[in-house]
Amino acid sequence: MAREIRRIGVIGAGTMGTGIAQAFAASSFSVVLRDIAQPALDHGVATVKNSLGRLVAREKMTQDDSDAALARIAATTAIEELRDCDVVVEAVLEKFEVKKAVIADLERVCGPETIFASNTSSISLTRIAATSQHPGRVIGMHFFNPVPMMQLVEVIRALQTSDEVCAAVVALVGTIGKQARVSRDSYGFVVNRVLVPMINEAINCVYENVAKPEDVDSMMKLGAAHPMGPLSLGDLIGLDIVLNVMETLYEGFNDPKFRPSPLLRQMCDAGYLGRKSGRGFFEYPAKS
């Protein structure tokens, strides 16, 4: 019999955790949002409120539905509040030791049936699952930023993930109006493994003076029908994150085809990280 999922725990009230909490609450799940820092929780709840407010303003949601969604999110710093959750999605810092500690905390308070999902972008799910006493319940749910807008959730099977847990998570993704696609645990999974080396190669074109940044971008828009050029996309993602993904691929596969562009490293060393620093391959003047 398919398992019933009603209550979702989300750990980490940062960029991704708040988006994930919103996506579940807007689809009638009761959500417990947990962070270690009260200011992060306050900021996270305010972010969800603003995001729902924008949907109401654009007539994508009624005020009543928005109020009800917000009321379904209980924000807490207490790990014990996650005890009755059927699924817990962690979206804490991208550090293995922090994720390992979160799993250990959850194992103290949740029953053996609770599914533990990780939103990691680059850490091996198999390695995360190996820290659990019930590794078959551990799986990757890789949401994309901004979560309320993006359709895909990459569902990543650790070597240990059970078929039943994978099927339950795929079905769960459908209930929040998103599309699940399953992949095996592998460096960069699928989207980052394909997308980020393309951005890196666009950076190499600039590094080798093949073309100017604006021309590289317009060529990919005009010739490959990309909605945004790869360098603008790199600036949007953050060049430090682009470098981090390239390093994960390069070191993980031990393959020179994933070598980070020297110019990418220099941009990061210079603090030219893209939109978030006001300058990357293009300039982003601060809004007054």
Ligand code: NAD
């Ligand atoms: P973030 O820095 O915005 O938020 C992390 C939050 O986790 C912070 O509020 C912090 O207080 C909290 N936290 C840290 N340790 C904790 C603990 N032990 N228990 C509870 N809360 C804790 O990070 P983010 O950008 O939301 O990324 C979170 C995860 O999602 C990472 O694994 C990242 O790789 C992944 N991810 C990020 C993106 C993105 O575009 N930002 C996209 C996909 C996946």
